[in-house]
Amino acid sequence: MKLKVYADRMSQPSRAVLVFCKVNGIDFEEITVELSKRQHLSPEFRAINPLRKVPAIVDGRFKLSESHAILIYLASAFPGVADHWYPADLSRRARIHSVLDWHHQNLRLGAATVVLNTVLAPLLGLQLNQQAAAEAERILISSLSKIENIWLKGNGQFLLGGLRPSIADLSLVCETMQLELLDEKDRDRILGPHKKVQQWIESTRNATKPHFDEVHKVLYKLKKKLSEQQPNQPDGVMESRIRTPPTSKM
Amino acid sequence: MKLKVYADRMSQPSRAVLVFCKVNGIDFEEITVELSKRQHLSPEFRAINPLRKVPAIVDGRFKLSESHAILIYLASAFPGVADHWYPADLSRRARIHSVLDWHHQNLRLGAATVVLNTVLAPLLGLQLNQQAAAEAERILISSLSKIENIWLKGNGQFLLGGLRPSIADLSLVCETMQLELLDEKDRDRILGPHKKVQQWIESTRNATKPHFDEVHKVLYKLKKKLSEQQPNQPDGVMESRIRTPPTSKM
Numbered sequence: 001m002k003l004k005v006y007a008d009r010m011s012q013p014s015r016a017v018l019v020f021c022k023v024n025g026i027d028f029e030e031i032t033v034e035l036s037k038r039q040h041l042s043p044e045f046r047a048i049n050p051l052r053k054v055p056a057i058v059d060g061r062f063k064l065s066e067s068h069a070i071l072i073y074l075a076s077a078f079p080g081v082a083d084h085w086y087p088a089d090l091s092r093r094a095r096i097h098s099v100l101d102w103h104h105q106n107l108r109l110g111a112a113t114v115v116l117n118t119v120l121a122p123l124l125g126l127q128l129n130q131q132a133a134a135e136a137e138r139i140l141i142s143s144l145s146k147i148e149n150i151w152l153k154g155n156g157q158f159l160l161g162g163l164r165p166s167i168a169d170l171s172l173v174c175e176t177m178q179l180e181l182l183d184e185k186d187r188d189r190i191l192g193p194h195k196k197v198q199q200w201i202e203s204t205r206n207a208t209k210p211h212f213d214e215v216h217k218v219l220y221k222l223k224k225k226l227s228e229q230q231p232n233q234p235d236g237v238m239e240s241r242i243r244t245p246p247t248s249k250m
Numbered sequence: 251m252k253l254k255v256y257a258d259r260m261s262q263p264s265r266a267v268l269v270f271c272k273v274n275g276i277d278f279e280e281i282t283v284e285l286s287k288r289q290h291l292s293p294e295f296r297a298i299n300p301l302r303k304v305p306a307i308v309d310g311r312f313k314l315s316e317s318h319a320i321l322i323y324l325a326s327a328f329p330g331v332a333d334h335w336y337p338a339d340l341s342r343r344a345r346i347h348s349v350l351d352w353h354h355q356n357l358r359l360g361a362a363t364v365v366l367n368t369v370l371a372p373l374l375g376l377q378l379n380q381q382a383a384a385e386a387e388r389i390l391i392s393s394l395s396k397i398e399n400i401w402l403k404g405n406g407q408f409l410l411g412g413l414r415p416s417i418a419d420l421s422l423v424c425e426t427m428q429l430e431l432l433d434e435k436d437r438d439r440i441l442g443p444h445k446k447v448q449q450w451i452e453s454t455r456n457a458t459k460p461h462f463d464e465v466h467k468v469l470y471k472l473k474k475k476l477s478e479q480q481p482n483q484p485d486g487v488m489e490s491r492i493r494t495p496p497t498s499k500m
Contacts, residue, residue, distance in 0.1 A: 050400050051352065062341050069347035076340055090326055091312050097319035102301065104354035150300050 003028040003074075004058040006048055008035045009218040012112070013067030014055040016174040020071055020167065022211035024081045036124055068100045071167040084164035095160050099151060099168040103175070107147070110140030111175050114190075119181045119226060137190070144194045147172070152196040157203040165207045173204040177216055180223050253278040253324075254308040256298055258285045259468040262362070263317030264305040266424040270321055270417065272461035274331045286374055318350045321417040334414035345410050349401060349418040353425070357397065360390030361425050364440075369431045369476060387440070394444045397422070402446040407453040415457050423454040427466055430473050 007014035075086035113136030257264035325336035363386030
């Protein structure tokens with residue numbers, strides 16, 4: 001039976017799993033669970049993942065959730081996956097686990113909370129929260145600095161000095177891609193000072209093309225829609241967007 | 251060269267790593283990094299872990315941080331560790347990864363934030379935050395319900411129906427132990443309704459004795475000290491403790 005991947009391409013961990021499957025030639029069926037339509041709360045999806053989160057997979061009778069656990073499982077269970085994604089070497093593997101563990105309460109918490117409270121909340125029927133966005137921006141900027149100065153230290157194009165990407169690169173880059181939804185000025189302010197991070201995003205995109213852009217298409221489309229809503233931006237855009245949620249046009 | 255474990259026993263992930271080493275007869279040297287004395291910010295410790303967090307390990311020339319990554323590395327690198335801690339079977343291993351990944355933004359975020367903002371902040375030179383504590387309590391209670399109803403479903407004493415503990419049991423139980431620092435009424439209110447969770451904590455403690463209690467001694471000592479500060483508690487204790495931080499006696 002074919003692997004089933006339950007995903008919403010608007011969710012960054014979903015995209016990481018989809019890109020991984022495509023790049024590695026894994027034969028799978030993508031089943032869309034639209035978060036904005038609250039499909040993750042349906043009884044059908046609850047039977048797949050009682051935690052009601054995407055992504056989730058079903059491989060035969062085996063069900064699994066949490067994107068990092070899924071990426072590790074796929075890299076281990078599908079023999080065609082190249083070693084660099086999840087190396088057999090114990091210490092290299094351990095350092096990848098370490099980056100993935102760190103990710104949760106740092107880059108992910110920062111980026112996801114900023115984007116949610118600056119752009120996405122109204123599209124999900126939630127309130128924007130300016131204070132939460134400001135606090136999360138501090139976490140996000142501190143996380144980007146750590147990636148720039150600790151994990152991208154050295155000459156490798158990828159995290160931990162790697163010459164080829166691992167599942168940690170894919171997971172973290174898909175998270176930073178969510179920042180595409182911010183207004184360009186805000187995005188430049190946050191990402192601009194982190195030159196190695198920008199290069200690393202580009203390297204990961206190149207190493208996984210054309211699948212990376214194909215899976216991110218829905219994000220680029222929403223980015224365009226959001227920018228068309230506010231054609232002539234004054235200064236302090238993030239603040240103005242928080243005060244005037246663009247709910248009406250979605 | 252002996253394994254070095256940099257830890258503060260007041261930190262729940264530090265305790266998980268220490269209990270694991272002791273239970274599995276791993277020969278190691280414990281190096282205390284006192285968070286309350288800001289020793290994690292020293293240049294010496296920065297050379298061990300540039301992220302400035304405990305626990306961290308040094309095994310020969312290999313340095314590693316993040317407790318989950320450390321537990322997985324130790325279970326894989328030290329041949330004496332029994333399989334149940336981190337099973338070789340791919341799907342059992344994947345489900346343990348899934349619980350550990352979930353832990354970060356759920357039980358850990360909830361429990362650590364509640365305890366920090368109800369009891370610990372003043373001891374670390376920080377402000378208590380009543381709103382943060384209330385929000386975190388919702389995350390904590392929801393997390394405990396998920397553990398009770400999803401992962402402790404069935405007849406096994408441990409997570410995922412296990413008959414013996416895994417690194418996920420140890421990590422999550424060490425986190426719940428931090429709730430010992432709350433006032434008894436608050437602790438009973440939060441943990442009381444979760445009978446299976448209580449039994450699971452006891453099972454994990456029994457499966458790792460006498461090391462579990464030995465490593466948690468510092469927590470029991472602080473619990474006693476905190477309870478002596480407020481001998482006759484009125485109702486609404488958590489609230490009153492937030493308003494009157496017990497800084498003076500520490």
